[in-house]
Structure formats: structure tokens, C-alpha cells
Amino acid sequence: MNAALGRDRSLPTREGLKRAFLDHLLYTQNKSLAIASRNDLYQALAHTIRDCMLRTWFDTASSYKAKHSRMVAYLSAEFLMGPYLGNNVLNLGLMDEVKAAIAELGLDFDDLANQEEEPGLGNGGLGRLAACFIDSLASLEIPAIGYGIRYEYGIFYQTIIDGWQVENTDKWLRYGNPWEIQHAEWSVEIKLGGRTETYTDDAGKFRVRWVPEKTVAGVPFDSPILGYRVNTANTLRLWRAEATEAFDFPTFNRGDYLGAVSKKVTSENLTKVLYPNDESDQGKELRLEQQYFFVSCSLQDMLRIQINRGQPVTEFHLAFAIQLNDTHPAIGVAELMRLLVDEHQIVWEQAWDVTRQTFAYTNHTLLPEALERWPLKLFERVLPRHLEIIYEINARFLNEVRIRFLGDESRLSRLSLIDESGERYVRMAHLACVGSSAINGVAELHSELLKRDVLADFYAMWPEKFTNVTNGVTPRRWIALSNPRQTSLVSRAIGNDWIKDFSRIKELEPFADDAGFAADWQAIKRDNKIELAGQLLQRTGIRVDPDSMFDVQVKRIHEYKRQHLAVLHIVALYHRLKSDPNLDVVPRTFIFGGKAAPGYHRAKLIIKLITSVGDVVNNDPAVRDRLKVVFLPNFSVTRGQRIYPAADLSEQISLAGKEASGTGNMKFAMNGALTIGTMDGANVEIREEVGADQFFLFGLTAEEVYALRARGYSPSDYYRNNAELHAVLDLIRSGFFSRGDANLFAPLIDELMHTDPYMLLVDYQSYVDCQGEVDRTYRDTQDWTRRSILNAARSGKFSSDRSIRDYAERVWKVGPAPVSS
Numbered sequence: 001m002n003a004a005l006g007r008d009r010s011l012p013t014r015e016g017l018k019r020a021f022l023d024h025l026l027y028t029q030n031k032s033l034a035i036a037s038r039n040d041l042y043q044a045l046a047h048t049i050r051d052c053m054l055r056t057w058f059d060t061a062s063s064y065k066a067k068h069s070r071m072v073a074y075l076s077a078e079f080l081m082g083p084y085l086g087n088n089v090l091n092l093g094l095m096d097e098v099k100a101a102i103a104e105l106g107l108d109f110d111d112l113a114n115q116e117e118e119p120g121l122g123n124g125g126l127g128r129l130a131a132c133f134i135d136s137l138a139s140l141e142i143p144a145i146g147y148g149i150r151y152e153y154g155i156f157y158q159t160i161i162d163g164w165q166v167e168n169t170d171k172w173l174r175y176g177n178p179w180e181i182q183h184a185e186w187s188v189e190i191k192l193g194g195r196t197e198t199y200t201d202d203a204g205k206f207r208v209r210w211v212p213e214k215t216v217a218g219v220p221f222d223s224p225i226l227g228y229r230v231n232t233a234n235t236l237r238l239w240r241a242e243a244t245e246a247f248d249f250p251t252f253n254r255g256d257y258l259g260a261v262s263k264k265v266t267s268e269n270l271t272k273v274l275y276p277n278d279e280s281d282q283g284k285e286l287r288l289e290q291q292y293f294f295v296s297c298s299l300q301d302m303l304r305i306q307i308n309r310g311q312p313v314t315e316f317h318l319a320f321a322i323q324l325n326d327t328h329p330a331i332g333v334a335e336l337m338r339l340l341v342d343e344h345q346i347v348w349e350q351a352w353d354v355t356r357q358t359f360a361y362t363n364h365t366l367l368p369e370a371l372e373r374w375p376l377k378l379f380e381r382v383l384p385r386h387l388e389i390i391y392e393i394n395a396r397f398l399n400e401v402r403i404r405f406l407g408d409e410s411r412l413s414r415l416s417l418i419d420e421s422g423e424r425y426v427r428m429a430h431l432a433c434v435g436s437s438a439i440n441g442v443a444e445l446h447s448e449l450l451k452r453d454v455l456a457d458f459y460a461m462w463p464e465k466f467t468n469v470t471n472g473v474t475p476r477r478w479i480a481l482s483n484p485r486q487t488s489l490v491s492r493a494i495g496n497d498w499i500k501d502f503s504r505i506k507e508l509e510p511f512a513d514d515a516g517f518a519a520d521w522q523a524i525k526r527d528n529k530i531e532l533a534g535q536l537l538q539r540t541g542i543r544v545d546p547d548s549m550f551d552v553q554v555k556r557i558h559e560y561k562r563q564h565l566a567v568l569h570i571v572a573l574y575h576r577l578k579s580d581p582n583l584d585v586v587p588r589t590f591i592f593g594g595k596a597a598p599g600y601h602r603a604k605l606i607i608k609l610i611t612s613v614g615d616v617v618n619n620d621p622a623v624r625d626r627l628k629v630v631f632l633p634n635f636s637v638t639r640g641q642r643i644y645p646a647a648d649l650s651e652q653i654s655l656a657g658k659e660a661s662g663t664g665n666m667k668f669a670m671n672g673a674l675t676i677g678t679m680d681g682a683n684v685e686i687r688e689e690v691g692a693d694q695f696f697l698f699g700l701t702a703e704e705v706y707a708l709r710a711r712g713y714s715p716s717d718y719y720r721n722n723a724e725l726h727a728v729l730d731l732i733r734s735g736f737f738s739r740g741d742a743n744l745f746a747p748l749i750d751e752l753m754h755t756d757p758y759m760l761l762v763d764y765q766s767y768v769d770c771q772g773e774v775d776r777t778y779r780d781t782q783d784w785t786r787r788s789i790l791n792a793a794r795s796g797k798f799s800s801d802r803s804i805r806d807y808a809e810r811v812w813k814v815g816p817a818p819v820s821s
């Protein structure tokens with residue numbers, strides 16, 4: 001504890017903060033104010049703020065230990081935390097004091113905060129959800145620990161060169177990470193490869209042991225996750241792989257310098273990179289190893305905690321509720337069985353009881369290709385003992401099925417943990433379902449579709465296991481931190497309890513009809529747009545008009561999310577303006593952002609299409625600045641914090657039945673953007689909550705999509721029968737946006753015309769018509785502002801606090817365990 005900050009948990013004074021900051025500058029960075037770099041200043045401030053959290057962190061751990069509280073362990077291969085500094089200062093309740101202290105030293109807080117390298121340890125929504133959940137768990141004072149991987153290189157840094165995405169290594173650790181503490185003393189050993197052998201133990205019992213080909217060490221790095229203005233600081237524990245013997249002295253002595261460190265290199269490879277590429281086969285083995293590595297580290301860690309507390313391992317499920325964030329950690333089911341049966345000599349039946357009562361599984365996608373499965377041969381090579389365990393689980397499970405559904409052979413093969421339809425695979429979603437006591441989807445529609453399609457056979461088996469928990473996002477980061485102007489306006493109107501209890505945001509509703517409030521609301525939106533416009537200019541060189549409508553689509557680039565549908569609309573508008581230059585359209589700025597998986601060529605081509613259309617439209621004087629198209633590179637949490645508060649219109653236009661939930665849709669709604677969207681994922685519930693007037697609805701429903709597919713869908717009919725669509729596709733196909741190169745976008749357009757798996761052509765007219773309604777509505781500023789306020793006021797359901805309460809009550813059966821002050 002830094003002496004300048006005092007020895008207790010009372011909040012430091014401004015003077016104390018200044019002294020602590022200068023001390024860290026000298027004693028941690030060894031610099032003075034006069035010669036410190038921006039990074040030195042950031043590091044000193046980060047350490048100062050960390051000091052303010054350490055006492056709470058320590059007390060939280062002691063309190064959990066003393067109370068034997070059941071702890072939620074959130075296992076996730078991704079945690080997209082975003083920058084820590086601002087969020088920690090906010091949650092400490094110190095924002096004004098810290099800003100003032102820094103200003104008194106002649107520095108600017110925002111300037112230092114911008115220096116932080118965001119840990120991009122996730123691809124998109126799934127990883128960001130984990131981060132929101134970990135914030136809510138701490139804010140609700142629920143004992144919890146997040147377990148994941150400390151990737152040395154996070155998701156790539158995206159630049160745009162000649163309109164194409166280029167991936168650059170994300171060296172987020174290059175200046176060190178002030179928010180973590182390494183705990184080498186809690187390292188664990190992880191086995192990989194090799195074979196199994198049987199033996200008879202001292203009591204004469206027949207047992208199996210795993211003789212691995214290699215071992216690596218897992219070293220934990222802990223970060224405090226402070227709740228919002230509470231005495232709880234939970235832990236995010238991320239594992240790094242290290243060689244058990246990093247340096248082979250005899251080999252070095254023989255002169256084989258490379259050989260002496262080869263183990264270090266291969267071991268550390270395990271946690272080098274986050275896989276941004278979920279399409280290709282490359283690196284599959286390493287990916288399986290990564291998953292097993294962090295899951296085994298985490299389970300061994302939990303057992304250590306359990307034993308340390310003096311609790312028997314047979315009561316593991318009473319001490320921990322493990323949530324599997326998608327199938328990436330599903331191997332945990334087999335690993336816990338291995339640890340209990342092989343290492344702690346618990347009998348199979350009892351171990352299975354414990355395991356089933358410990359795990360719960362969240363599914364995040366309906367796309368069949370995203371349901372992980374591992375080639376059996378590969379699995380056996382990496383995890384020979386786990387394959388045996390999975391066979392045993394499967395045999396017992398299929399026996400249950402056999403008895404339940406007499407003579408139904410096809411059901412057996414559909415449910416089996418092993419896919420034997422061609423090359424044999426281990427099905428991870430099946431392992432997760434069988435080994436869990438609860439299974440949930442992430443929005444009502446998604447959970448229904450899971451029961452009906454993807455997991456229908458499991459639903460028939462155990463309907464009572466299924467539940468829905470609609471996603472949510474934390475209002476701390478996504479409003480209080482990223483939209484300070486809206487935050488102070490709202491707090492002036494209804495007090496600031498809404499930050500902690502977001503259901504109270506509904507108290508804002510009456511202000512929708514308050515002319516003074518509405519004028520302030522509108523002015524704030526404009527200020528946020530001016531700020532974003534500045535960033536767009538700085539990062540892309542494109543100047544946009546803050547008085548135009550900001551129409552935004554930011555998310556991973558994927559065909560099912562249909563960024564290219566938005567492009568078809570832009571091209572249609574452009575085409576109309578070219579044919580009738582005096583056409584009256586509301587000036588719009590179309591803002592896109594998002595990363596494409598490096599191996600996903602079609603997604604990368606969509607980025608190229610956006611930037612190419614932008615090049616033409618932005619530079620055509622005939623458009624007279626009424627349309628602007630901007631692709632903001634390297635979409636991230638940091639960028640999102642600027643974008644959501646500045647949006648007028650939120651594009652949520654996936655084909656119905658494809659987006660599990662979406663969470664960007666919620667961030668936009670809370671920040672007062674109106675949605676244009678399909679009946680997909682959480683859009684359905686957003687529309688229900690905010691009211692149909694605040695939601696521009698278009699497109700087929702999921703039912704209609706199924707029906708159309710069953711009837712037989714022929715995209716070319718839509719092309720032939722819709723003159724504008726015809727013209728739009730022809731224009732892109734002709735090379736007009738690609739300097740005459742008619743081949744560039746051909747694969748994209750040809751696919752739309754021939755197979756169109758995401759039915760853009762079906763939804764096109766409905767989308768364009770709906771955009772017409774958006775245009776008409778936007779012209780009445782007062783009406784738009786009223787809808788914008790209502791939208792934010794009715795977004796209370798979409799706080800991740802509500803999601804976490806749902807999980808706590810229905811899935812984990814845990815409650816808050818406040819830490820006394």
C-alpha cells in the first residue's frame with residue numbers, strides 16, 4: 001500500500017493522489033515530471049489507482065475465504081476488457097478528484113488515459129460479454145473469478161491500405177501491464193500428449209494414469225475487478241504458458257544454444273496469440289491445446305483453493321459454479337472428471353454427480369459451423385486420457401438415451417459425443433450439454449431456436465436444463481464512462497442511482513416531453529458527433545458533417561451480419577441522386593467499423609466494397625456532401641466508447657435467426673440511437689421494451705426464413721423483378737466502384753444472385769423502404785429527439801446486472817456476499 005494514499009480503504013484526498021502519483025513517477029518509473037514520457041505518466045497514474053484498489057481486493061479474497069462463499073468461476077477463452085484506467089477510476093468514485101489532481105500537476109487525465117494499450121483479448125461480442133459480466137458480478141458483490149488466457153498478442157491491429165484490411169501484430173504488452181500481478185507461487189503443471197497406462201493402487205484398485213509426452217507450466221496473472229462503488233474487488237486470473245524447464249544447462253554446455261531454449265519457445269507458443277481466425281484448419285492442434293491449457297490451469301487452481309479452505313473435493317460443486325462461455329472451455333467436463341477420478345481417487349459415479357452440478361453452459365451461436373468439434377485423431381494425440389473419459393461418459397449417456405427412447409437408433413447417433421457420420425469428431429457442444437446442469441441461449445428467440453433446432457435432441461432429453469438469459473451490457477462503461485455528457489444530464493434530472501440500478505433509467509421517460517431537457521439531449525448528441533467527426537478526420541482523412549445523420553454499423557464483419565446489405569442501400573441512394581441531383585434526401589454519414597477474420601476472404605472483400613463505394617461517393621461532387629461513407633479502422637472497445645454516444649441510427653440488420661443476441665444493439669439504444677433492424681436476437685426484446693415507434697423494423701422473420709428456404713429460394717427472381725436492385729447489383733458488378741475492374745466484386749455479387757445464403761435480396765426492398773421512413777422521421781428533429789430519449793429511458797432491461805441476477809438466481813444459485821467496510 002502506498003503510504004501517500006493512507007492505510008485504510010477510505011478514499012484518498014487530492015493531495016494524497018498527487019503525492020502518490022509523483023512517488024510512482026519517481027519510484028516505479030524513475031522519472032521526474034520534467035523528463036517523463038507520456039507512457040511514464042500513464043504508468044504512474046495507473047499504479048496510483050491500482051494502489052487505491054489493493055486493500056479492497058485483499059479484503060474481498062479474505063472475506064470469501066472466511067465465509068466459504070460459493071464462487072462463480074466464469075471460464076472464457078476471451079475477455080475483451082477495454083482500457084482499465086478510466087473504468088477503475090469511475091468505479092472507485094474518484095473521477096472528479098483524479099481529474100483535478102492531474103490537472104493541478106499541469107497534466108490532462110484524458111490525455112494520459114489515451115496512452116493505455118487496450119488488452120484486445122477477444123474477437124467481438126463473446127469476449128466483450130465476458131468483460132461486462134465480470135464488471136456486473138463485482139458490482140453486485142457476487143463472489144466470482146474470471147479465468148482465461150493471457151495472450152501475449154491480442155486480436156490484430158487493423159489498418160486499411162488501399163481499401164483492404166491489413167493485420168498487424170498487437171503488441172499490447174510492450175510497455176508492461178500495470179493492472180496485473182503475477183503469482184508464480186500458484187503455478188500449475190499441465191500435461192499434454194503421450195499415452196495412458198493402467199496400474200493397481202495400494203488398495204488393490206484398478207486405475208489409469210496419464211503418461212504425458214510433455215508438460216508445461218501455467219502461471220497466473222491476476223487483475224482486480226472492482227465493482228461500482230462497493231467494497232468488492234473480484235479477480236480476473238489469466239494464465240500464461242511457460243516451460244517447466246526453460247533452460248537446459250547441459251545442452252547449452254554442449255554448444256547447442258538453440259536446443260537449450262527450444263522447450264521454452266514451444267511451451268510459450270501456447271499462449272502467444274488469440275486466434276482471430278475461426279475459419280481455417282491451421283493451428284487447430286495449438287488451439288485445442290490452448291483450450292485445455294487454460295481450463296486445466298483453472299480447475300487445478302479451484303481445487304487448490306478448495307483444499308486450502310479445508311473443504312473436501314467431493315464438495316467441489318458447493319464451492320464453485322462454473323459457467324462455460326461457449327464451447328471453448330467445454331473440455332473442462334472431462335478434465336474435472338480426470339482430476340477427481342485419477343488424481344483424487346473419487347469413484348466415477350460420485351465424480352460425475354459433482355461435475356454435473358458444477359457446470360453450466362452458454363451457447364452463443366446457431367451457426368452450425370461454429371459448433372466446435374475436434375477430429376478424433378487429433379484429440380487422441382493431444383488428450384489421450386480425456387478421450388477415454390469421453391468414451392466412458394458417452395457410453396453411460398447413450399445407455400440412458402437407449403432406455404428413454406427405445407429402438408431409436410438415429411437419435412443415438414445424433415446425440416452421441418462422437419460424430420461418426422464420416423471422419424470421426426468429438427463434439428464439444430454435446431460434451432458441454434451432457435456435463436452441465438443448465439444450458440442457456442443469450443436472447444429469448446435464440447433460446448427458442450436452440451430448443452427447436454441445434455440442441456433439439458438434448459431438449460427432448462432434459463427440458464428442465466434449458467433456460468434463457470438475455471445478454472446485457474454494463475451501463476458503467478457504456479454510458480457513465482463513454483458518454484459523460486449524457487451521464488451528467490441524466491443524473492441532473494433523476495439523480496445518479498441509475499448507474500448502480502439501471503432499472504431506474506425509466507424515470508427518465510417523462511423528460512421526453514420536457515422541451516428544455518430535449519434541447520440539452522440534442523445538444524449533447526451534437527457534441528458527441530463533433531468529437532467523433534474529429535476522430536474520423538484524424539484517422540481516415542474524411543471530413544464529415546456533424547449535422548448529417550450518423551448511421552452506424554460496428555461489429556465483426558460477417559456475411560450473416562449483412563454489412564453488404566447496408567452497402568446496397570448506399571449504392572441505391574447514390575444511384576437515385578445521380579439520376580435526380582435535386583432529390584431531397586437527409587444528409588447521412590454511414591460509419592462502419594469491424595474486423596474480418598484474417599482467413600475469411602469474403603468478409604475482407606466486404607470491407608473493400610465499403611471503402612471502394614466510399615471512395616466514389618465521397619468524391620463525387622454530384623452528391624454534394626449529402627452522402628458520406630467512412631470505414632473507421634481497428635474497431636475496439638476504445639473506439640466503441642466514442643462511437644456509440646455519437647450515433648443517431650443503429651444498424652442491426654442480420655438475417656433473422658442468425659444473430660444469437662447482439663450486444664452492440666443494446667449499447668446504441670442506451671446512448672439514444674434509434675434502431676433499424678430485423679426480428680433477430682435481442683432486437684426482438686429491444687423493440688418490445690422501447691416500443692415499436694422507436695424501432696424501424698424490416699425484413700423476414702425467422703419463421704418466414706425457414707418457410708422460404710423450405711419452399712425453395714431463387715434469388716435471381718428478386719434481381720429480375722426489382723429494377724432498382726437490378727441496377728444496384730449491375731453497377732457494383734460492372735466495376736464502377738473498382739476502377740473498371742469487373743472481376744473484383746464479382747464473387748460477392750454472383751453469390752448474391754445465385755445462392756444468397758443470407759437472403760439479402762429478399763430483404764432488400766423492405767430495408768430500403770424502411771430507410772425511407774427513417775429519412776422522413778429524422779426531418780422532424782423534435783420528434784426524433786423525443787424517440788431518442790424514450791429509447792434510452794426504456795433500455796433498463798439490457799444492463800448486464802440484470803443478466804447476472806438471472807444467472808445467479810436461475811443457474812448458479814448464489815447471492816451477494818458483501819465485504820464489510
Ligand code: GFP
Nearest residue numbers: 124125126364659660661662663
Ligand atoms: C456472439 C454472438 C452474438 C452474441 C455474443 C454474446 O458474438 O450474437 O451477442 O456472442 O453472446 F454472435 P460475436 O461472435 O458476434 O461477436
